[in-house]
Amino acid sequence: MTSRTGRIALILVGVIALIIGGVFAGQGMNLIPGSFMTGSRMWLSIGLVLAVAGIILIVLGLRRPGHGRTNR
8 A cells, every 4th residue: 555545544444443353352251241242252253353454454554655566
């Protein structure tokens, strides 16, 4: 992603995904009580996948434009 706006959007979506994934995982691990998701392994798995996807989006947004490309 080369545009500044696009990179900021990737980072923002990544942070949101990471936070939501953390909440889902916390509820799945029974650390955050009070929901139908509390103590459910399914929500723990969904939360971990969402958190990892968020981290990947943040890393992609923080990479320098043109990183790893060659001009031919």
